[in-house]
Amino acid sequence: MIYQSLRLLLGVILVSISLSDAAASHPFATNYTIDILRLAKAAHIKAYMGENPEQTCSNFYNFACGNWPRLHPARVSNQRTNYLEELQELYLRKSAEMLKSATRGAENSADRQLKNFFGSCRLQTNDTRSALATLLNVADFRGGWPEIRVPSWYQYEYDWLQVVANLKRKLGVDIFIGLEVILDYKEEKMHRLKLGAPQLPMTRRHYLDPHFAGTRELYERSIFNKLQFYFPDQSEHWLREVANQVLEMEQQLAKGLPHNAALTLEQTTRQRTAAEMKAAYGSYVDVTRYLQLIFNDNLYMDIYENPEDYMSNLVDVIRETPKLKLANYTMWKALEALDAARVPQSQQPDIWCVQLAQRYFPHQLESLFHRNYNHMQMINELQSTWSDIKRVFKEDLQASERLHWLTLETRQKAISKLEALNLQFRSHDDNKLIRQMHGLNLHPELFYPNLVAVLQWQTQRGLAKLMAEPITEDQVYKLPHYEIHKNRIQVPITFLQARFFWDPAYPNALKYATLGVLLARQMLHGFDGVGRRYDAHGYQNNWWDDTSETSYARRTQCFQEQYAIFVEFKGKPVQDKDLLRRIVADNGALDIAYRAYQQWLKNAAETPAIYQRESLPLLDYNHNQLFYLGYAQLYCTDYPESVERFDELPEQLRINTALSNSQQFANAYSCSRGDKLNARYKCNLY
Structure with missing residues (x-):
């Protein structure tokens, strides 16, 4: 079954790619293209799923991600494979194609240097003769190496x-x-x-x-x-x-x-x-x-x-x-x-060369990627989803029912902090990037001389900082990340890739289960045990009163007792130093994102046409079930046997436990009272 799904997936993706351009010039093809995209997404979801539907109320993670280890085995690279990491791999593959394309007139000098570096890497990175010749030239080692060939040495x-x-x-x-x-x-x-x-x-x-x-x-x-x-x-x-x-x-x-x-x-x-x-x-x-x-x-x-x-x-x-x-x-x-620049045996040369370019020119690569791929649709969808997530949480803070354990004064301060919290989309000053690369003259065919020039350029820039005043540079993250000292959520350029999480052709259930959950998780970091110590402006200032802090500690105790059994996983110890923050974010984000989705459904006038759009071919699941399926697959992961310990709570334990606290999940999949994922005592905070 899994291999049939994969063949179908590959087929429909190839067709969808060919039809996407056609739809732009032939409007009558649009509906056909949408159907193909929906079929491709359904095949993608089905390919990862396990083959035992009876696990829905006992081990939903295995039900949703049962085939992930077969498709993305960690044993091949001896490194963890993860669905969210696939986003970075997609970025690298797209970047490789972008850098292989012919230089266009609109590209600046920094773009050309980047393409020359990448192109020379593809041609010459495994040329040992060039590496040795470059080394001897740089080192100026009298007599040569490995043998001393000059008697006067x-x-x-x-x-x-x-x-x-x-x-x-x-x-x-x-x-x-x-x-x-x-x-x-x-x-x-x-x-x-x-x-x-x-x-x-x-x-x-x-x-x-x-x-x-x-x-x-x-x-x-x-x-x-x-x-x-x-x-x-x-x-x-x-x-x-x-x-x-x-x-x-x-x-x-x-x-x-x-x-x-x-x-x-x-x-x-x-x-x-x-x-x-x-x-x-x-x-x-x-x-x-x-x-x-x-x-x-x-x-x-x-x-x-x-x-x-x-x-x-x-x-x-x-x-x-x-x-x-x-x-x-x-x-x-x-x-x-x-x-260190040689292509490892386990790596594809094109991907390796992109990674080298990313190592030395991360901002330049992001900038070129941003200009080559249109992200406006994703930016708009993120802004829209963020508004919905923010609205649900604000309504919770304004009402006394859901968050009654917070005092009115603390809730008002939380609202002020929430209103100041916004998304920050990374961008770059192209003129500044061009100035940074001034003096580099990289050849399209001479990799090792290029590498030496880049290493020298990088070293000089690092040493020049000694005489310069420190400039705070934003740390680059792979996923949306809450920055506690700035009270904002940074969204990296690599995150803005169409059709990975969501597309207008897909059900909105998947948008809220992915974009909604990821944004809600970061939002809640501003209101957890650490985030509450920083105010709306990012200054260290504990704005909670004693009553709210006591209530928070009492309610999180429920989570701590619930998760206390997870001291090991597959015979390896679990040592998660940020466990409580992760628990609060996991459970709260799932609930908030689901309620945001329900509000969208209500505002969309729940008609048969809407419900039909909220399902997918090949998958016999309704819109609520599809939401939880998309949520679980967001965290599909495989770990290598060489792992000695888990520094973060493994995804299987995170997903299953968060779902066990959700009555909406139990209702969606008709879990009975005795089922493992329908906890008798449900912990809740946000």
Whole structure:
């Protein structure tokens, strides 16, 4: 059954794509196109469903998502698969097609640079010869690598500090010394230079604890394999020797790391000037010279040294290590930086190249995507759905029946906060993006030279922040997200993709079950145990009175007792630190979104034609049942066997428990009193 549904799904999607353009020029085809889109959505829903309808009142999640693990198995990539993550994959696929298209006259210089980077990646990312040639050119390593080919190369000539400073500037790679511009943790209105340990591939324990000998062997073997890939003509002796040198070097460096990895930045940092560090570490690790090579200037400012013991340990490492070994390790780290751009075996080249473009140019890619795909319909639908969700919650706050546990004064303040809460759709200043990329000149066919140019550009921008006043940049989210300090819901550009959640051809039940639920969840974060401490302007100000706080604690106790049994899932521990916030949002959003849908039905004059539109072919479910089916499939997920613990309550437990608190769900699927998903004592808050 499932495979027949999949074949039908693929067929109708292909037909719908071909008919969408036809409908634009031939109005008589519109109705036919709508029917095809509805059929495609029905096949899509049916493909994920399990094959046991008797589970509706005992395990609705399995009923709705039973076939998800077969279609999107986590074991293939050893990573969680999730319906909402499919939205990001769709963004990547659309972006790949967009970047492969010919450059048009309306595109700006930033767009062309983005397309050149993507195009060169598709052509050359797995070209090892180009990678090595670029590396040797950038590193300017006398005598070449892997063998010292120039007899006049002597150890005393090798200036390790100059080489690693050069590689930091050109590749952004930290070798021996970690260097980063960060926000001052004491004074948020200025930047500070942090200097000390680089980011190593493993922790101190993994390098030094005897219990992790097997882990170290696997790591050394991975280095050997990568060297063999790049240098197939080299002897096994050389490959093993260099791999062993890399591991030994990092073991020595790890001795300078804190014993307790949980210590904070403040606990492991001391503040010094470059001159003081120069006096402490002398010529073996000349900090003032290193910074002068990086910044082309002498720095007279306090520096955060982190961690405190690393640099003194580095002095011992540099003093006791032969320069050829330092050189081998340096070149390995540089090679590793370029190798990180190679397409993994498990990844499609086009998708990988889009991800690289997204890593280095996230805003530019979003901007180009936004201009290539028309999002206005989705924006309008989101605004409309948001208005309905907001209206239902406001009516609850205005009336005393549903939220009687909140005092009148607290409800009035909640209304003020709700009225100030709006959607914020991400956008970008194209002129600013063009200025940011000024100076980059990327070639459409030379990937590794392009990569070096991008890494150098990125590094220079990061280091330049040291002299600039911090600018608050919005964090980018994958889904609508409530920003507590701004009292707004940010909607990312990637979320605005037509037909993923909803389309005018689909039943409105699906719109409220998806867009409505996601918006209501974020809205309620402004009114939960954390959100209530921030007012309508995002300032920390607890606007609840004591009576309301006591009532909130008493009513949430019901949820805590109900969910207390979920200490493990499939034999793995569940350790959800934000469990209560998740519970409040899950249960409240489901109820609010459902009631918003019922209000829409009532306002739409409940006619036979409306009810017919609110159903789908292939699915023998009425509009209310379809709402809950769409809601559950929003969270279809599969976890790999390698998961050691669940940091969030697994979706199956979230969906089934929220539904068990909904009398409307029990009514929709005729669940009896004894059924598992018709809880005798139903917890409710919002």
